Amino acid sequence: xxxxxxxxxxxxxxxxxxxxxxxxxxxxxxxxxxxxxxxxxxxxxxxxxxxxxxxxxxxxxxxxxxxxxxxxxxxxxxxxxxxxxxxxxxxxxxxxxxxxxxxxxxxxxxxxxxxxxxxxxxxxxxxxxxxxxxxxxxxxxxxxxxxxxxxxxxxxxxxxxxxxxxxxxxxxxxxxxxxxxxxxxxxxxxxxxxxxxxxxxxxxxxxxxxxxxxxxxxxxxxxxxxxxxxxxxxxxxxxxxxxxxxxxxxxxxxxxxxxxxxxxxxxxxxxxxxxxxxxxxxxxxxxxxxxxxxxxxxxxxxxxxxxxxxxxxxxxxxxxxxxxxxxxxxxxxxxxxxxxxxxxxxxxxxxxxxxxxxxxxxxxxxxxxxxxxxxxxxxxxxxxxxxxxxxxxxxxxxxxxxxxxxx
Amino acid sequence: xxxxxxxxxxxxxxxxxxxxxxxxxxxxxxxxxxxxxxxxxxxxxxxxxxxxxxxxxxxxxxxxxxxxxxxxxxxxxxxxxxxxxxxxxxxxxxxxxxxxxxxxxxxxxxxxxxxxxxxxxxxxxxxxxxxxxxxxxxxxxxxxxxxxxxxxxxxxxxxxxxxxxxxxxxxxxxxxxxxxxxxxxxxxxxxxxxxxxxxxxxxxxxxxxxxxxxxxxxxxxxxxxxxxxxxxxxxxxxxxxxxxxxxxxxxxxxxxxxxxxxxxxxxxxxxxxxxxxxxxxxxxxxxxxxxxxxxxxxxxxxxxxxxxxxxxxxxxxxxxxxxxxxxxxxxxxxxxxxxxxxxxxxxxxxxxxxxxxxxxxxxxxxxxxxxxxxxxxxxxxxxxxxxxxxxxxxxxxxxxxxxxxxx
Numbered sequence: 053x054x055x056x057x058x059x060x061x062x063x064x065x066x067x068x069x070x071x072x073x074x075x076x077x078x079x080x081x082x083x084x085x086x087x088x089x090x091x092x093x094x095x096x097x098x099x100x101x102x103x104x105x106x107x108x109x110x111x112x113x114x115x116x117x118x119x120x121x122x123x124x125x126x127x128x129x130x131x132x133x134x135x136x137x138x139x140x141x142x143x144x145x146x147x148x149x150x151x152x153x154x155x156x157x158x159x160x161x162x163x164x165x166x167x168x169x170x171x172x173x174x175x176x177x178x179x180x181x182x183x184x185x186x187x188x189x190x191x192x193x194x195x196x197x198x199x200x201x202x203x204x205x206x207x208x209x210x211x212x213x214x215x216x217x218x219x220x221x222x223x224x225x226x227x228x229x230x231x232x233x234x235x236x237x238x239x240x241x242x243x244x245x246x247x248x249x250x251x252x253x254x255x256x257x258x259x260x261x262x263x264x265x266x267x268x269x270x271x272x273x274x275x276x277x278x279x280x281x282x283x284x285x286x287x288x289x290x291x292x293x294x295x296x297x298x299x300x301x302x303x304x305x306x307x308x309x310x311x312x313x314x315x316x317x318x319x320x321x322x323x324x325x326x327x328x329x330x331x332x333x334x335x336x337x338x339x340x341x342x343x344x345x346x347x348x349x350x351x352x353x354x355x356x357x358x359x360x361x362x363x364x365x366x367x368x369x370x371x372x373x374x375x376x377x378x379x380x381x382x383x384x385x386x387x388x389x390x391x392x393x394x395x396x397x398x399x400x401x402x403x404x405x406x407x408x409x410x411x412x413x414x415x416x417x418x419x420x421x422x423x424x425x426x427x428x429x430x431x432x433x434x435x436x437x438x439x440x441x442x443x444x445x446x447x448x449x450x451x452x453x454x455x456x457x458x459x
Numbered sequence: 460x461x462x463x464x465x466x467x468x469x470x471x472x473x474x475x476x477x478x479x480x481x482x483x484x485x486x487x488x489x490x491x492x493x494x495x496x497x498x499x500x501x502x503x504x505x506x507x508x509x510x511x512x513x514x515x516x517x518x519x520x521x522x523x524x525x526x527x528x529x530x531x532x533x534x535x536x537x538x539x540x541x542x543x544x545x546x547x548x549x550x551x552x553x554x555x556x557x558x559x560x561x562x563x564x565x566x567x568x569x570x571x572x573x574x575x576x577x578x579x580x581x582x583x584x585x586x587x588x589x590x591x592x593x594x595x596x597x598x599x600x601x602x603x604x605x606x607x608x609x610x611x612x613x614x615x616x617x618x619x620x621x622x623x624x625x626x627x628x629x630x631x632x633x634x635x636x637x638x639x640x641x642x643x644x645x646x647x648x649x650x651x652x653x654x655x656x657x658x659x660x661x662x663x664x665x666x667x668x669x670x671x672x673x674x675x676x677x678x679x680x681x682x683x684x685x686x687x688x689x690x691x692x693x694x695x696x697x698x699x700x701x702x703x704x705x706x707x708x709x710x711x712x713x714x715x716x717x718x719x720x721x722x723x724x725x726x727x728x729x730x731x732x733x734x735x736x737x738x739x740x741x742x743x744x745x746x747x748x749x750x751x752x753x754x755x756x757x758x759x760x761x762x763x764x765x766x767x768x769x770x771x772x773x774x775x776x777x778x779x780x781x782x783x784x785x786x787x788x789x790x791x792x793x794x795x796x797x798x799x800x801x802x803x804x805x806x807x808x809x810x811x812x813x814x815x816x817x818x819x820x821x822x823x824x825x826x827x828x829x830x831x832x833x834x835x836x837x838x839x840x841x842x843x844x845x846x847x848x849x850x851x852x853x854x855x856x857x858x859x860x861x862x863x864x865x866x
Contacts, residue, residue, distance in 0.1 A: 222758065224533035224864070351625055
């Protein structure tokens with residue numbers, strides 16, 4: 053059999069398990085030494101590769117390195133945000149395919165979200181057009197969990213676990229004082245509320261914090277919000293409210309854009325505030341109560357402290373499955389997750405047409421959000437609970453997590 | 460021997476190990492059943508106790524509950540920020556001591572920082588004045604590590620570990636893209652830079668991120684900062700800069716005050732947020748480069764994910780030591796830590812005059828900060844390294860940490 057090489061890249065925002073998928077690709081590539089020559093990694097995705105930036109992963113990484121890679125958050129190979137030309141006749145494609153052929157690439161894997169699947173779609177369509185035998189497979193990755201045609205995406209489970217654990221701790225922290233207070237926690241998710249919804253998992257009993265949860269899927273009304281906060285404060289002295297960064301009025305205006313009285317710095321420039329900061333000011337103004345806003349920020353996507361074993365295992369498995377699929381002749385596909393059962397949790401891997409996935413977004417189903425739009429229903433809990441299960445021990449040195457990094 | 464009861468309270472901001480100290484007090488109290496009746500806990504500190512809010516901890520908590528308490532962040536008993544009258548003739552003291560006598564309290568323990576030691580100081584002085592036999596002991600607690608007459612304080616090690624681990628992960632996250640960028644991380648610390656200094660522990664090699672570290676101990680110049688960032692960007696494409704929330708111009712003006720209005724808390728402390736946001740805008744304005752600011756916020760003090768075993772063990776031990784000291788007749792003291800050696804790390808416990816501790820702040824020594832004020836020296840690393848060592852496994856249920864809480 054004529055051996056071909058693998059080229060793998062990472063694209064879009066970091067997650068805690070994107071390197072788990074890379075690990076899966078490398079391991080499965082090595083297992084098929086009859087068909088696979090070596091595994092090359094694009095440095096900084098397709099953009100870096102175009103500038104001849106790549107590395108031979110098969111040669112560089114020892115078994116110990118590979119194990120460390122598996123447990124390292126962010127993106128070992130570096131990432132990019134690079135949109136390929138819409139026109140497949142663009143010389144970009146000719147140049148890129150010449151580079152692929154020069155490296156004798158037979159299998160191309162791209163680990164990423166919506167935009168990365170757009171890359172896989174275009175490259176596979178171009179390959180079909182010029183009858184190139186190179187196979188292109190997308191491996192899903194996003195903390196946003198917003199890819200269609202898959203039950204969920206690697207990266208989501210660990211981020212969801214981080215969010216739920218942090219909210220449980222923030223709720224403890226917020227409750228130490230007697231005086232009434234509101235704590236607003238802003239969670240990532242511009243258009244889809246999956247990650248914010250995960251905050252409901254922090255609740256230990258009915259009525260426990262977070263008492264209010266707002267997703268971008270439901271039109272947000274500041275007035276209704278203030279009324280709700282007032283009502284809930286009669287039962288819960290220290291209220292924790294979780295909001296998606298992307299909460300909006302339902303007509304395309306984000307809450308953070310409503311701030312008319314944002315501060316200015318010494319240069320007279322507007323200090324841009326987030327949705328949480330805006331609502332903090334609103335609560336202060338309308339209710340005159342102690343209020344704080346907290347942005348979970350990048351830690352929710354890059355922390356190794358809350359790695360979900362389920363998530364990490366699935367990330368690695370989807371990398372492995374991608375190599376098998378490509379070797380079996382598939383191309384123009386994304387690896388997808390098919391859930392057979394919530395409890396016991398049973399998952400199968402499959403492939404779906406990448407053209408049906410790219411540039412689409414999967415929202416949290418309306419029926420999983422309570423009618424007044426301020427809470428999450430039990431269907432979501434049943435869906436999300438299995439995804440955050442299992443702890444992963446990260447290697448420690450001098451009290452700190454020790455990670456793989458390119459020297 | 461005439462048995463007396465213990466009264467213990469928690470005060471000031473939460474930490475990851477303040478309940479570790481409470482656990483130590485309860486366990487040691489139980490061990491001395493010859494001299495100690497039961498252990499009462501003030502709910503919401505001295506403020507709650509004045510309103511007759513307290514609980515019998517000896518009766519309420521089983522051994523399993525106690526173990527869970529040991530691993531629970533924030534403050535199980537609730538906290539307060541309540542300043543006792545300066546005038547010891549105030550009727551406040553008479554009323555309080557009547558309540559103490561009614562509960563047959565012989566030993567009073569207050570777990571907290573500067574302000575809490577002020578409480579212990581006043582109560583012990585009042586007791587001396589009225590010749591009350593009740594003994595008052597302070598147990599140190601603060602993530603700020605700013606108490607004098609002690610090598611360090613419980614709460615600091617775990618917060619420092621959280622900061623260092625998070626910065627290591629944020630640096631990975633910040634480095635995935637090719638384009639130059641600056642990430643500014645704002646860390647807690649109004650007047651003392653101990654916690655921000657801990658970010659240096661994240662560095663894996665000389666020149667690694669965080670490349671720049673700014674503490675409130677050194678006058679901060681925005682112009683010099685911008686020049687430094689420009690210079691460092693020539694060697695490090697993705698720069699991570701750590702700053703204390705309290706960086707200031709050396710004449711009492713906080714950097715964040717250059718940006719927006721600030722409020723004050725009940726002690727008249729300025730409530731600081733936004734130094735990072737201010738510098739983010741400054742970098743954008745002056746260098747036109749991709750820049751982001753991240754506030755570690757309350758997670759750095761309430762996260763259980765980075766509990767330092769050293770810190771937690773010392774917190775519990777200082778609770779135990781406090782009970783022994785009180786039973787040995789000491790009063791008007793704070794438990795202090797005396798370091799005998801960095802490597803091997805050897806620590807002894809002692810007591811210090813609480814009147815010499817309250818209302819003072821210990822800064823990071825000038826000689827531990829580099830001359831240009833933008834980095835931390837090796838002396839600090841030798842000091843801080845032992846404090847973040849050792850992991851603690853927190854009980855998990857359904858993928859999330861499970862904590863003790865008052866029902």
